[in-house]
Amino acid sequence: xxxxxxxxxxIGPSESDQRAMLATLGYDSxxxxxxxxxxxxxxxxxSLKLPAAKTEQEALAELRAIAxxxxxxxxxLGMGYHDTYTPGVILRNVLENPGWYTAYTPYQAEIAQGRxxxxxxxxxxxxxxxxxxxxxx
Numbered sequence: 001x002x003x004x005x006x007x008x009x010x011i012g013p014s015e016s017d018q019r020a021m022l023a024t025l026g027y028d029s030x031x032x033x034x035x036x037x038x039x040x041x042x043x044x045x046x047s048l049k050l051p052a053a054k055t056e057q058e059a060l061a062e063l064r065a066i067a068x069x070x071x072x073x074x075x076x077l078g079m080g081y082h083d084t085y086t087p088g089v090i091l092r093n094v095l096e097n098p099g100w101y102t103a104y105t106p107y108q109a110e111i112a113q114g115r116x117x118x119x120x121x122x123x124x125x126x127x128x129x130x131x132x133x134x135x136x137x
Contacts, residue, residue: 094122 013021018030027033034043054062075096 090122090125093125094118 022028022030022033025033027036
């Protein structure tokens with residue numbers, strides 16, 4: 001039984017896999033393959049100019065310093081219309097909750113689904129807050 005390890009599935013092909021693929025395509029090396037398929041005018045001619053690697057602690061310290069430059073502003077999201085009052089419970093749970101209008105994928109259908117869910121939750125909340133005629137009887 002072979003093991004199905006995450007690293008083997010996601011790190012990429014091994015050297016032997018690369019050689020087999022190149023042989024199937026008719027190339028001796030990866031460089032020869034790239035030279036054949038990538039136009040010369042868009043190929044990088046030198047090595048990448050990358051900074052030296054950082055430790056995890058150094059990277060986190062740099063990220064904290066960058067994040068420390070953020071300025072916190074008041075969110076006007078869901079503030080309602082001019083000269084109207086929107087109850088806090090609606091602001092917090094519907095209008096200011098990005099879960100109702102931000103999709104986890106960039107597809108329009110997902111955003112529309114979030115809006116539909118927000119409307120349904122709003123209507124349910126209004127229904128729960130409004131006494132029904134049958135309860136008063």
